[in-house]
Amino acid sequence: MEEVLNSIQIKQFIEGGFVRIDNAFPEEIAAAVRNILWKEMALDPNDPSTWQKPVIRLGMYSQPPFIQSANTPILHAAFNQLVGKDKWLPCRSMGTFPVRFPSAEDPGDTGWHVDASFGDNPANYLEWRVNWRSKNRGLLMLFLYSDIQENDAPTRIKVGSHLDIARLLKPEGERGMSILEMAAQFPSLPEREEILATGKAGTVYLCHPFLIHAAQPHSGKVPRFLAQPPLLLRDELMKEGQDDNYSPVEKAISLGIN
Template identity: 45%
Template structure:
């Protein structure tokens, strides 16, 4: 299997694990070339890089489908979420392209990603059982070093979020209503909650617990950074009364104050 027992213990403790080389280089290079074709900016003309970030939906093409269906990733999905409980993507969702500019992007606050739209609501919610979302995934579609706007991760913060969400029950809460609390969780760095950067080579994928608090940052490097951040969506909702996966067990651990290894 893709993940060893040690990897699963790391995911339970930290809320994230990197699958290095999950997508082969030829495939990811072709994905990036297709994205450049959708952008007004030119890869060879830094003078065209005037905005700090551009967002573009990944096309439904064979290369993006191949990246989404990487065998190493699908095995890891089964290990973290459970066989038959997740939906196979055929693309990689929205891609954030960050450029090295002096302009602030104003989207660098600590947060988690919302997961479902209640009937009649205009904004997305999240609830304590992570309705509809099994994982947050960070697909590196370009090489990402420390200066290339890597996603900032508050390691272990997935254990702090269930306690915040529990009072709202299964109905959940509008993400904007808890933005301040999530930013406070992300802003507190302790030895148990260090900041980690989602760096790596093009084709690496960071698999994250859906409650992992993370943040974007400004680009200080020299080459544009391509990152897609799709969710792994559920076909079968998590059952916190009968947890069967590392993701569920971590939610129980965060709700109860137990260590992830003893939860569930």
């Protein structure tokens, strides 16, 4: 499977910062993932009275259904198109899972942010950083393991905001900026259209690593299962003298800083 994204989708990724892939992995795999997570939480999927918190964060998972969902031929082909062949590492873990439940309680984690990609202190993620080369991270990915509609706490996305972040990061060089340093600059950035990452279970949003996004409270009826792993890099981006062969991720960075 050589190419799954057409030229219009590639252009949307470069300029808008994301592309949505429907049926990126089978619903059966999504259901298997949900079953594992329900058992992990020791909650009853059929009894809302057991859902006491607005969000439960679960740890790293590497069981077969998780790994299978991230390594379908469709996704591998898309990774090659967006990041470059042989420039990325296959996913071996889906990161943490914020399972969101219908609740009037503030989940306390709905601020706009850019995911960091490198740092020395694993105990304090807020100290982690991002630089203009997107060190370590090729993509931000949103894996929908349940059907997510507008009321089901879909991730909010600022369309085109990755271009603003590229422009913000370039003067900071290799050291880049921390999550909090970037967030402090958000009020000065251009207004951007907001969209919601909705879709059926099996949908994946492949996003530029600089894309500004945010969680939101759950006002629907069915718990939301979503993973947000990075696509890690095998080789660094934005190498000097290789601009004629830039991938769409790199072309977007170049568009933002020039």
